[in-house]
Amino acid sequence: MGTPIDNKSMSNPDLSDNADTSNVNVRKRKNRLDFDDMTSLQSDIREMLNNFKADRDAQNTKLYAAIDDLKAQNKEIIKTNSKIEKILEDTTLLYNKLNDKYEKMSTEHDNAMIKINSLEEQVEALQRAQSAAMVEIRNIPDTGNEDLSNLIAVMHGSLGLSFSPNNLKHVRRLKTAHKKQIIAEFQTVQQGTALLQAVKEYNKLHPDNKFNTLNLNIEGEKQLVYVSESxxxxxxxxxxxxxxxxxxxxxxxxxxxxxxxxxxxxxxxxxxxxxxxxxxxxxxxxxxxx
Structure with missing residues (x-):
């Protein structure tokens, strides 16, 4: 009976030596793999972070460069705006000067026109005063060697007006295309007015046979004679x-x-x-x- 007990006690070390230790070995390998994976993951993460940082740095570099460009452009814009403002100031100053000059010239022009109109009125008054005693006689043909003073005398006689050669200051035929216009200047305005009025009255009395060349003893076809103020x-x-x-x-x-x-x-x-x-x-x- 004692022998089996000894046998059993002797078998314990064997059991210990022969025991299955595969589970223990597997756990050790798995732990080593997990550590390697973690190291690899950390390395990947580090690489990703480095790449991200590199990309960010590159983007930041581009951004800073763009900002620098914008700053440079802004400086140019400010510089250009300053030039534009200076140009506008100069233009405004020039405009004001030109406007003042224009207003001055406009005032001078208006004053000049007033003076010109005044002078024209004075000249017109002088011309009218000079022509007040003149009478225009139109549509009398040029007969060549004519005595215009005698013609005026005949005209007065045919109208029943008294006439003296001394009444005439000057008489001439104008050098027009047809030479049918005569200017007679009398010594007084009343003498010229009397002739005008006499012709007007004659034409009223003879509406169908108004004053004409036959009244002046001019041979040829009858032509109406027009007498008016000069x-x-x-x-x-x-x-x-x-x-x-x-x-x-x-x-x-x-x-x-x-x-x-x-x-x-x-x-x-x-x-x-x-x-x-x-x-x-x-x-x-x-x-x-x-």
């Missing part, structure tokens, strides 16, 4: 426009007296003294509105 160039132009006003804008009368031009819209309306072309245009516009 107008200044300005008055002649106004008279032309006034006749157009009478013809086309319902004005009944148009005439001249002492170098002035008058119109009347009806027999009973007041005479209108024509002083300018602008006045003619205003009368035309008013007649259209009526």
């Amino acid at each position: 107008l200044t160039p300005r008055a002649r132009k106004l008279h032309y426009f006034a006749r157009d006003l009478r013809k086309n804008h319902n004005y009944k009368h148009c005439w001249t007296r002492q170098g002035n031009v008058f119109v009347k819209q009806t027999d009973t309306s007041q005479p209108i003294l024509i002083k300018s072309e602008q006045q003619i245009e205003a009368l035309k516009a008013a007649s259209v509105c009526q």
